[in-house]
Structures are given as C-alpha cells and as structure tokens.
Amino acid sequence: MKLYVSLALSGLPIGAMYALSAMGIVIVFKTSKVFNFAAGAIGLACAYFASTLHSHGFPTLLAVAVAVLLGAAIGVLMELTVRPAKGALTGTIVTLGWLLVLQGVVGWVYGTQVATNEPVQIVGDGNFIDWGGVLLYSNQQVVLLVVAAVLAAGLAVFFTVTALGTATRAVSEAPDAARLLGIGVNRVNLVAWGLGGAVSGFAGVLVAPLLGGLDTTKLVVFTVQALAAALVGRLSSLPLTFAGGVTLGLLQPIVARALQQFDGIKGTQELTAFAVVLVSLLFMKRSGRRDVGGGLLPAPLQPLPRGVFAVATAVGVALAVLLAPLLVDDVGNASHYNVSQVAIWGLATLSLVLLVGVVGQVSVCQAVFMGCGAYGTGIAMGHGVPFLLAIVIGAVLAAAVAALVGLPALRLEPLELAIATLSLSFTADRFLYSWPPLASSDGNRPVARPGFANIDPGHVANGQRAYAWLALGIFVVACFAVASLRRARTGAALTALRSSEPATAAMGFSVVSVKLRGFAASGFIAGLAGALYAGLVQGASGAAFDFTRSITLLAYAVIIGVGSVPGAVLGGMIVTLTTLTFGSTSDVANGSQVSLTTMFTGIILIAILALTPEGLTGIVSRNVRKQPELVAA
C-alpha cells in the first residue's frame, strides 16, 4: 500500500502542471466555446523562449515573466484569428493551425529533435524534502505545486468574484445578449484568450524540467493530458479541472506500474490520459446544440448535370495522370517514386474528403488509420500473405479501427470527436507505434514489395514504375468510388444524416449503421494509403504517421476544400512537393526545413479559415458560379 501511495504521490507535481495547462484551455473555452488545441504548443514556445532568455543572462524570474507575456501575446493573436471563423469547430481547427505554426517556428529556430537548451528552473534541484518517509520531493517540485495551487485558486476566485469573470460567463452563454447589455464581447474574449495563453505558457515553462528537458514533441503531446484534465472539469469548472489534472498525475505512475509486465510498453502516460479523455467525453452531458459545425462543414454539393460531372471527373483524372509525372527527380528524369507518393497522399486526402465532406465528421487521426494499414500489411506479410492481399487486410484493419473511433461519434458532437481523435493521434505516437505486437524491435516492420514491383538491383526503374502504376490505379479507382458512393443511395443517406438525424431515422435509415459505414469507408481508404506507403518505402514505421501528419493532412483537406474529390489530387501533390523540397517529417537531418513546411501549412490554414471555410475549391467554384449572374445582369 505504501508503495502505491508513494508511487501515486510521485505523479503529483506533474499532475499539477496538467491542471495548470488545462486551466488555460478551460478559460478560453468558457468564453469562446473554442477548444485551444495549441495549449501545449504555447507552452512549448514559452519554455524555449524562457530558456533562451535565461542563457542570455536574464535572471530566472524575469525570463519566466517575459515568457509568460509571450504566452499572453500568442493567446491574443489567436483570438484575433479565431474571431472571423464561423462556429466553434472552425475556430478549433484554427487553433490546430496555431499548433502547427508554433511547433514549426520552434522547430525551425531550435531544430526539431535536439534538446540542447536547458529548461529554466525556478529553484535548483539541490534539496529534497522528506514527506513522512513516503516520498522525496525536490525543492523545484514543491515550488511547482505551491505555484500551481495558488494560481488555480486565484483564477477560480477571479472568475467568480470580479466583474470581468461574470462578463465572461455572460459572453459564453449569450454573446448577443451580452452585447446588448453593453459588455464588450471582443474585449472579454481578448482578455480570456490572453489569460489562457499566459497560463498555458506558464505551465509549459514550469513543466519542461519535469519532462526531462526541452523537446518539441513531448511538450506538444503534453496537450493530451491537459485535454483530459479539462474534460474532467467539464470544460467549465476550474477547481474540478485542477482536481482532474492532479488525479491524472496520481493515476499515471500506478497505471505504468500495472502495465510494466508487458515488455517494451511505452507511452502509458498518454494511454492513461487518452482513457480519461474517452471516459469523460462519453459521460459528458450532451450540450444539445448541434450547430458547432459552423461554416466548416460545407453544404453538400449541388447535383451537377451528368455531363459536367463526367467532365469534372475526367479533368481530375487527367490532372492526376498528366501532372503527376511532371514531378521529376534531381537528375531531371520523371520520378515514378514521386508519382507513387502523389497517389498515396492523394488517397490519404481523399479519405478525409469522404469523412469531413460527406460524412460530416472531423478526424484529427487520419494518419493513425494509415499506420494501421501499414502495420496490418506488415503483419499479414509476416505470415506469408502476398502483398496485394496483405494491403487489403491492412485496409480492413484500418476500417475496423475507424469504425471503433466512429463509435463514440454516435453520441459526440463533431467538436468532441475532434478532441477524441486528436488525443488518439498523440497516444498513437507515444504508445501504439512502439507497442511490441505492432512494431518490430527497431520500430520498423519490414514490408516487401510485390514481385512485379520489386526493386532488386538491375530492376529498380521497372519496379518503381510498376509500383507507381499500382498506386495510381488504386487512387483513381478510389476517387471514382467516393464520387459514385456520394451520388448513390449511401451518399443520399449520409448527406441527409448531416442535415437532420431524426428525419433520416424517420426515412428508414439506421443512424448508427450509416455513420459507422462512413467511418469504415474512410478508414479503409486511409488504410490503403498507409499500406501502399509501407510498400513504397518497404517498411512500416510510426514516424511517417505521427500526430503532425494527422494535423497537416486535415489542414490540407481544409485548405483545398473538404467537399472536393478532385481536390484530393492536389492534396497528394502538396504533400509530395513539400516532401521533395523540405524532406519528409521523419527526416531528422532536415529538421529545420520540415519545420518550415509545418509552419507555412499552419499559416495557410489559419488564413484560409479566416477568409473562407470552404477552402480553395470553394473560392474557385463560387467565382465560377458567379459568372453567369454577371452575364445575365
């Protein structure tokens, strides 16, 4: 018993940090109903900034104070970009853009993997305080606990007692009524975001030493714990949020201990947090409001005349076939490897077009489905299954996982599903991809190419070409399949479902079955993409399917326009071109350049959502539609 008590207590300081970061999220959510997915990334930026200031001779406390101001400034900037977005879900996607921007900027300035900078420590590690023989806390940890507790209490009092706190609640409940009562809604929002940013930033500065140094990934993944704590607090109660964070901190060492018996298991902390996220989401009272989609989920496309549909599809396919080979390798030859890439990332984008554009659900874990496809293929081939059958098995596995993810979506709002899927992405990064049954010992499971596309010496060019045809063929078939699906019985049901669930049920469709089929179909396509990628690089590893990939895929889908099947080609080309130019995300040596891609993706995502939630294709088609009116006038 004493063991478990001391185990649990060892998690107390970091639990307080989860609580602090979560309070940053809750403060923002309370006023704007937007979920700040960038909380961890703000902490990341602030921690690095504080460390830099400190190394330039700033006194510790001053460095921390300036870094917290930076957090507040980021929060204010975020509010300004979230403001034009219609609906909480769109606003939340904007914060994903900020996650990319902040992660990119820090990675670009400091290099992604190398944690050469020392985190700022308010008090040195020197002295330990004995707590009744159960546990030793360092000075540092005690200071953290005290600071977090005081701050939490202060914020809670602030929101219940002060006029601004009351105004915050008014703005969150009824913005228009608040406006009529003379409350400056924009000002209140700005203050909340600034405050939230400062708190999240402060949490990042404080937690960095506990995470074993500055690390761009760890500090962003930290968000999943903050999400869990915020959800325990039901996104509204600061004291409950604090309790949630602390409880999670106490729980994690015990879970880690319990799972210790499984060899090589990693990421149990994130796994625990993910479980807490899921449980709290499922037990959370439904808000009953179904308008969170705002402008992001576009109205279904108007029925195109048959001729136009055929032309549009033909143009899309022609683009795929003609433009793709234009991507050339560094010697100037057509690169079949890149054609395969375009097809594969096009498939990945297509799976999101289906899920977001047709099913009307947001997934921030599409790369996890790809990972399932890749590992599934690898495992099946390990049992002697031929490649072409193995990729189908991998895709079916991904479809099953997607249906599982879709299961909570039956009860959840799109915004809550975004929370769940983002948490899954973080957890997959830390836990799933290093889980022994999936990964081999070096984290890379070999996947051999099929005989007709092998790249043995002397056969490389032919092999690459054959593989490119295979990938392109599957991509084109998938595009047709999604377009066909959408215009037939299944598409009608899915589109109807997005408009009114009760009416769709009244038309004789099972809401459960229709939704899950949509998820499974999307997962299947993503799984195929992952499987083909594994074949292309001859191995399945988690690095290509990390959380940044999931977020950027969603970003590309939104930038291009989630309603557009031909747009998927564009998605494939963007991923391939950026990979060509800046190197792939798993390419550590090119860390800084990859960060540039991440950063620009984030900036474009934020800009597009501020301009139009329909994405590029939306802008184009709107302008095309306008022309006849001009002529008529």
Add this chain to the structure above:
Amino acid sequence: MSAILELRDVGVRFGTFDAVDGVSLTVNAGEVVGLIGPNGAGKTVTFNVITGLQPATRGRVLLGGTDVTRQPAHVRTAMGLSRTFQVVQLFAGMSVLQNLMVAAHRHTHAGVLVDALRLPGRGRALRQAEERARAVLAFLELSHLADLEVTSLPVGQARLVELARALCLTPTCLLLDEPASGLDPGETADFVALLAHVRSTLGCAMLLVEHDMGVVMPLCDHVIVMDFGKVLASGPPLEVRDDPAVRAAYLGEEVH
C-alpha cells in the same frame, strides 16, 4: 377493423415531470385520428414515442399488432410508419427530388460496396428511387418543384414537400405533426383538401397533431384530446368539441 397503431398506457417522465402520463390510443386501418390539446399537453412527445425518437418510460407501442416499444426509429419506418415534423426537417442543401429519393430508398437495396464500385444494383436502386419520387411529386402536383433546393422554399411548399417525402415511404400509418402551422387560411384549406385526397386515394391511416379546428373537424373520424400528459376526452369530432372538460382546457371556460 384492425388496429394499425396502438398505444397502451404509455408514459414519459422527464425528471419528476410526467410529460406523457398513461396515454392509450388506437388508430385503425384507413382511419384519420386527430390528437389535440393545448401547448405542453404532451402531443409531440407522444408522437416521438410512437416514431421511436423518444423512449417510453412505461407502456407499450404496437404497430400492426407487433410490439415495437424497444425498436429503433428506422425499424418502425420499415414497418410502415412515416411522419412529418412540427418544425419542417427537410434535408438542407439537397433538391426536392433528392429529399424524396432519400425516403424512396427505403424500397431499394444497395450497400456501400455496390454504390462505391458501381456494381449492378446501384443504377437500379437510383432509378427505382427516382421513379418513386417523381411519381409522388406528380401525384401531389409538385413536379415543378423537383429541382429546387429545399431551403429556398416558402413554408407552405416546404410542408407539402415534407408530406411528399413521407408518402415516398408508402406508409400504412402517416403521422403529421401540426401540418398546418405556418400556413395562411387559404393554404390551410388547400392542405386539408389535399390530405382528404391522399386519404381517399392511398387509404393510409393518419394520426395528426393539430391546433387548427378547421383542419381537425373536416378530416378526422376520431379526436383525442390531451392535457397535462393525459387523455382528457376521446370520440367523434363534434362530440368532443362540445365536451365541457375539453372546452375548459382549450378555451379556459369554467366547467358548470
């Protein structure tokens, strides 16, 4: 006469409030039954219990003699139940024809794979659904609306389209939730005439919730009055109209 729809002692409790408290009613084949009562009497909740959108706290719902109390909404639809909504719930962003086709697909069979890979059943399903939808539009003389987007329709036409969509399901029992609300007197009269036409041609039973006595009196064979979640009175329209208890609940008259 055989009972198409039967409620036995149905109750719905929200917290400590009985929204529906022991309602029993029967709709026979081909019969038109009106469900009336003041606001908050529990009419719409009763409707939702019948269609399966609201689980009953107690009691049973029978469709054609089969107990469907535990069946989800789509199963009940497959058994011949069809409804319209108090606030029109057409599928936004789709045309009138597409809206009707969603319903008409009840009679078609095509799964995800068939649809995605253009297997043989796909075209047939689409053709059948479109034929059915166009036939219903023609029957209600709405063919000219087929290609309009539904959110562009005025309320009167939207209600007609919702009726058309409900009829695409080929119901044996049609539930209409305040079909005349939002219509002007002229439109209401037309709607009543249309419902009479539907009834005489298709012969499906109807249960309608309505405030407007101008709709209830000429259409209904039988009227059920609800108040505070209970059945207050039940019988032929004229008889119910003159019932003192009903007048008290409805018009606030003292019971003498």
